[in-house]
Amino acid sequence: MPSIAVCLSPELARLQDFRDKVAVVVDVLRATTTMVTALDHGVKSILPVKSVEECRYFQQKGYIGAAERGGKIVEGFKLGNSPFDYMTPDLAGQKIVFTTTNGTKTIHAIHGADKIIFGAFVNLKAVAETLTRLDKNAVIVCAGWEDEVNLEDTLFAGALLERLAREFSFSGDPAILAHKLYLQSEGKFSMFLEDSSHMRRLRNLDLQKDIDFCLTLDRYNCVPEMANGEISL
């Protein structure tokens, strides 16, 4: 039986040995939800970059630029980190360059993984099925918020563990913690996350619609994967 661990923040990623493992990157509010949505709507690929400057550079090279900082679209870009930005046929077949506050940093904190895939509540079932099919040791890597552990990504980790409880052994205390947290939520994600700092942050930016979307289960059946530095299906 393969094992599955949880890394609660990119700041803790150095404690993981990713070799020969599948890493599942999670940034529920909103980066990985948005990636899944964009790719399901026909975007060809997503290039994650660390800085807004890199994002501008690749935009000049023909990519469509998407840049978010602190929950808002960066000036000079048309696309940000809202899944609703990507539900248009205009982007089908396009290559996107994407920089977000926490998501990109998390990807760059993973070294030597056999495979990197992307999960959110909107593709939870598809991610669970992919991990079961791959049948390899795995680590769920939560993006958190500015290196701090956050509630929503930990909750997602717990929800994914619940779906994998028969096929994987849980490795380490963070996995047990995330799973117990999920059990405590009783599946009522929105109520459970009510006081979380990022929910409040997004609500202050009038993004309740985004939050509701990000907490919807199994809307898409696709699992984005990293290959040659870009994310695609």
Added chain:
Amino acid sequence: MPSIAVCLSPELARLQDFRDKVAVVVDVLRATTTMVTALDHGVKSILPVKSVEECRYFQQKGYIGAAERGGKIVEGFKLGNSPFDYMTPDLAGQKIVFTTTNGTKTIHAIHGADKIIFGAFVNLKAVAETLTRLDKNAVIVCAGWEDEVNLEDTLFAGALLERLAREFSFSGDPAILAHKLYLQSEGKFSMFLEDSSHMRRLRNLDLQKDIDFCLTLDRYNCVPEMANGEISL
């Protein structure tokens, strides 16, 4: 109303601003439980040091050396990290030098705090009363295990938050997470921690008696405090 935050691992301590705050160091299994027990039994002070070498050095200077690594007493020392080692009148009035796997490192990760105190289930009520009396912003700093987040210290943080819920506002997601985890335990600590990695580690070392002791509530009414590099009452 003052606020209280939780730092889930010394690895995340750099994300906290400790200035003008009270830091509560937690290493339930077993360092802070042992410190509380030793001081309550009359030990004069405890000098926490990082390395076994420093421990030997201070032992030669007249301190009584206590050294633990990986759950066991280090060769050449009479005292380790079991609270039962310290329940003897022989140690009354003595100065101890103490190095543990995770506890000491945590103390050294806290910079600029107004006050550093030490908490465990055995003095939970006393710690809650002290924080309420001080009426200052506070951070609960969990020692974890080798920089990783652990279940028992997070659970303790949640238990302490529960006792402070009326007097403090919870600051940040780790506090919410710890509190929800505590609620999920329904006060049944031993059962709740059953699968935790350190419980298994200690049980393999035949330390069930220590575990039971460490999970006892409010056995002592004292709160150790750091002053001039040493811990005393």
